[in-house]
Amino acid sequence: MNRSNQILKDILKSNRLSVTNQRLLIFNILSQNQPLSMNELIKKTNSEIDRVSVYRIIETFISVGIAQKVSLGWKYKIELSDTFQDHHHHLICLACNKTIAIHNQGLESYLNKIANENNFETKNHQIEIQGYCSDCQKS
Amino acid sequence: MNRSNQILKDILKSNRLSVTNQRLLIFNILSQNQPLSMNELIKKTNSEIDRVSVYRIIETFISVGIAQKVSLGWKYKIELSDTFQDHHHHLICLACNKTIAIHNQGLESYLNKIANENNFETKNHQIEIQGYCSDCQKS
DNA sequence: CTATAATTGCAACTGATTTGCAATTAATTA
DNA sequence: TAATTAATTGCAAATCAGTTGCAATTATAG
Ligand SMILES: [Mn+2]
Ligand SMILES: [Mn+2]
Ligand SMILES: [Zn+2]
Ligand SMILES: [Zn+2]
Numbered sequence: 001m002n003r004s005n006q007i008l009k010d011i012l013k014s015n016r017l018s019v020t021n022q023r024l025l026i027f028n029i030l031s032q033n034q035p036l037s038m039n040e041l042i043k044k045t046n047s048e049i050d051r052v053s054v055y056r057i058i059e060t061f062i063s064v065g066i067a068q069k070v071s072l073g074w075k076y077k078i079e080l081s082d083t084f085q086d087h088h089h090h091l092i093c094l095a096c097n098k099t100i101a102i103h104n105q106g107l108e109s110y111l112n113k114i115a116n117e118n119n120f121e122t123k124n125h126q127i128e129i130q131g132y133c134s135d136c137q138k139s
Numbered sequence: 140m141n142r143s144n145q146i147l148k149d150i151l152k153s154n155r156l157s158v159t160n161q162r163l164l165i166f167n168i169l170s171q172n173q174p175l176s177m178n179e180l181i182k183k184t185n186s187e188i189d190r191v192s193v194y195r196i197i198e199t200f201i202s203v204g205i206a207q208k209v210s211l212g213w214k215y216k217i218e219l220s221d222t223f224q225d226h227h228h229h230l231i232c233l234a235c236n237k238t239i240a241i242h243n244q245g246l247e248s249y250l251n252k253i254a255n256e257n258n259f260e261t262k263n264h265q266i267e268i269q270g271y272c273s274d275c276q277k278s
Numbered sequence: 279c280t281a282t283a284a285t286t287g288c289a290a291c292t293g294a295t296t297t298g299c300a301a302t303t304a305a306t307t308a
Numbered sequence: 309t310a311a312t313t314a315a316t317t318g319c320a321a322a323t324c325a326g327t328t329g330c331a332a333t334t335a336t337a338g
Contacts, residue, residue, distance in 0.1 A: 007305075016305095016315085017315080017316095018303080018304050018305070018314090018315055018316065019292075019304080020271055020304070020315090020316065020317080021303095022316080022317075023316095037296085039293090039294080048329070049317085049318090050317070051294095051295090051318095051319070052295090052296080052297090052317080052319080053316080053317055055294095055295065055296080056316080056317080057316095058306095059315095061317075064156065069213055070232060071210040071213065071267065072229060074208060074210065074214075074215045075213075075214065075215075076213045076214075091253075091254065091257055091259050093259075094262060096251075100257055100259065102253055102257065104253055106249065107250075107253065110245065110246055110249055111246075111266075111268060114230075114241055114246065114268070115230065115268055115270065117326095118230055118239055118241065118273075119272075119273040119276075120230050120232075120268065120270055120271070120272060120273070121270045121271040121276050122269070122270040123233060123266055123269050123270040123271070124269040124270065125214055125266070125267060125268045125269060126210060126265065126266070126267040126269070126270075127250075127264070127265070127266050127267075128210065128255070128264065128265040128266075129250060129254055129259065129261055129264045130261070130262050130263040130264060130265070130319045131254065131259055131260045131261040131262040131263065132259070132260040133258075134257075134258040134261070136260070137260050155283095155284085155336095156284080157283090157285065157287065157334080157335050157336070158333095158335080159283055159284090159334075159335070159337095160317090161285080161286070164286095177326085178325080178327075188286085188287090189286070189287045189288075190287095190325095190326090191286080191287070191288080191327080192285080192286055192287070194325095194326065194327080195285085195286080195287095196286095221312090238290080267325090270279095279338100280337100281336105281337090281338080282335100282336085282337080282338095283334105283335085283336075283337095284334085284335070284336085285332105285333080285334070285335080286318090286332085286333070286334080287330105287331095287332080287333090288329105288330090288331090288332095289321100289325075289328105289329095289330095290327100290328085290329090291326105291328075292325100292326085292327075292328095293325085293326085293327095294321105294323100294324080294325075294326095295313100295322105295323080295324075295325095296321105296322080296323070297320105297321085297322075297323090298319105298320095298321090298322100299319090299320095299321080300317105300318095300319090301316105301317085301318080301319095301324105302315105302316080302317070302318090303312090303314105303315085303316070303317080304313105304314085304315070304327085305312105305314075305315085306311100306312080306313075306314085306319085307310100307311085307312070308309100308310090308311080308312090308322105
């Protein structure tokens, strides 16, 4: 039982949500991976959880701030929320599909400035840079 | 026949693509709107074009640079490419769904810098700020 | 105007996500 | 700890988004 597992349970309990094996499994899968599409996530459960339940668990996780959606490759993927990892964004390689995390405070304040200028109250933002990683650039 | 309609025809012809009524209609719908989801776009055609053809036309438009996908609200929407409008990104209101275009050169160079630092060759990027517009903030 | 090539519409299909409901499991209470 | 209650899950079936094959239609070129 590590630190983040404890935080998970606290969040669940404080929202009157049960701590189930299915929820723990999904949390652990997310802990060990880059952002996953629903299908990738479902595959990683190795049929231990019904697809429908995976969808429902993710919906719940998002609603209480355990997980979050990120826009990647024209659809969303799921990763743990900023409660469990540093806020960041991704470069995604169009050739090998690798994602590279970027942590950049300057970018963040730039976005805040833009929102302010537009009288806009930011809840969230998505940034994705699509292109070719250093490994895939030769051709 | 306005200027951008002429550009459209030139692009089609230079790619050996026919100028059809269906393609003109879709181009005109896109010209008059904010980014549209495929479903919104299909609705706006008022059944004058089969859904399948709308999908195929958009695929063609994207492949020759007439239109482009943008990530908005966890799925992609379609808008005319930067050939027909200035490169920009969007704020999207979670309450009223309005999109607000932002043109910001500083943001663009910031992204380029980040890509460079990561030895990444950028093809494209997506930026979306989700939150509440000035009209929807009172509550 | 005719011939040729490209495009469209239709029917059917696939894969992703949602919904209703009964069976199971977790949390609470005694 | 056992019984009760409430939440969660799995299964079947529905819906929605996007795709494919093919014949009918329309556009382009000669
Ligand atoms: Mn960020
Ligand atoms: Mn941009
Ligand atoms: Zn790569
Ligand atoms: Zn609004």
